[in-house]
Amino acid sequence: MQGPVYFDIAHMLAGGLVLVSMMMLYQDRLYALLNVFALHSLLLTLSVAWQAFIQGAPHLYVTAAIALIFKVVVIPVALHHMIRKLGIHREIETVVGIGATMLAGIGLVALSIVVMLRVTPEADPLTREDLAFALSVLLLGLLIMVTRRNAVSQVVGFMSLENGLVLAAAGAKGMPLVVEISVAFSILIAFIVIGVFLFRIRERFDTVDVRALDDVRGRRRK
């Protein structure tokens, strides 16, 4: 199915995903960050479902359902639970200020748009722009991981990065269902492993600030 309206809605949802990624950079409270992450995943679900509808690809509905169950409900709820159990500070410490982070984010979005439009001049316009947005979501997820000191918000950055991957996979026609499901489950496994690690870090250092890990390394080096 093609037509300006179908295209516009797909474009709107993918662009909304970039916008919500920027919102995640702006948040400075952990609970608010988790809620924004749930919104991010919800938008991803809608976007993938819309792609399934316009491409006529029923297996994408499965991807959308996986995103809805795990990323909108299970992971945010589990993280909420974890924060309560860890009893950590709810404010997020950033490495640099929020303004500078957002500026870097805009730079990354510009970079991914420039790169994607250069490399894929003859692809289908819908796929092309979807890929540009997916690359920016991915890079913004990386940026969140790099600029946050709190391990929980790094997990959120990792999850939003994975949302970008799924968006790219939904845009590029022909990603097999098996690959998508295995990606989704490996993310879930990664989440569980990270969760265990978080509790271990907390037990050991009384904080989830990852700077504590640097100190440990430093002491060994002496």
Place this chain on the structure above:
Amino acid sequence: MVLIHHLLVQIVQMALVVALAPLLTGFVRKVKARLLRRRGASVLQPYRDLTRLLRKEAVVAENASWLFRVAPYLIFAATWVAAAVIPTFATGLIFSWTVDLIAIIGLLGSARFFLALAGMDVGTSFGGIGASREMLIATLAEPAMLLIIFSLALIAGSTQLSTIAAFMTYPQVGLRVSLAVALIAIIMVAIAENARIPIDNPATHLELTMVHEAMVLEYSGRHLAMIELAAMLKLLLYLSMIVCIFVPWNLKGPDAGYAAYFTGFASYLVKLIVGGAMLALFETATAKMRVFRVPQFLGAALMLGLLATLLRFVSRSF
């Protein structure tokens, strides 16, 4: 004959914005009061306040210069000129070809400049605090507004508000990400520019938080009436601007008949009521921000303006 018709429409528009501005403010206050389960003053209360202020004697501080007396009229005049060329019920107003969006921002900027000068003129500490905070907000809000204008101009191919409004009614505009981002950014800027709640509370006189009120603390009588009316006009101006860019339905062209103008006017009123109610709802639901968080808020608006400009390049072209 055509010229007279056009002039008449322009004069109606100029009278309309001044007449409607206090009503909009009164309406927003009323809705806010009802949301807080208070009864609230009548929607006509701002008119009564203004006439009372006009009747009262103007008290001027001993060491006030001529600037203090002139500033209220300059502020009001600049805001009125800017408000007179925004398409409210009709596009293509005869004066609108002299002023585009960038010039409107310039007019509002000069009004703000005089307000800050007047705040510092008497030399009280509150005036100085208010002026410095106002300038802090302005230095961030104006570039954000300009970036939003650039992204709109890139899409519509013009900085002329009438042309943009006419362009937005075409069906091929469709849904656009950059327009959505620009809408969010322009709302953030409008909230900051009009001293509404997360940035500044229009109803407060608490020393720590006031921005706009701190600057006009020394004014009384007809001077205060002018400044208050200018502030109300500015709120109407921003709301009309957002409405005419993003919901330009039922705007009439320059040569429409009187019946067409009437339906245009009715739909404008409906848009204002919806916009005012949404503003009141938003203000009731949010808490005021610390002054030092304001740069972050406006920085986000600036980034969104930039993002809107960037996303325009991946949008479907015409």
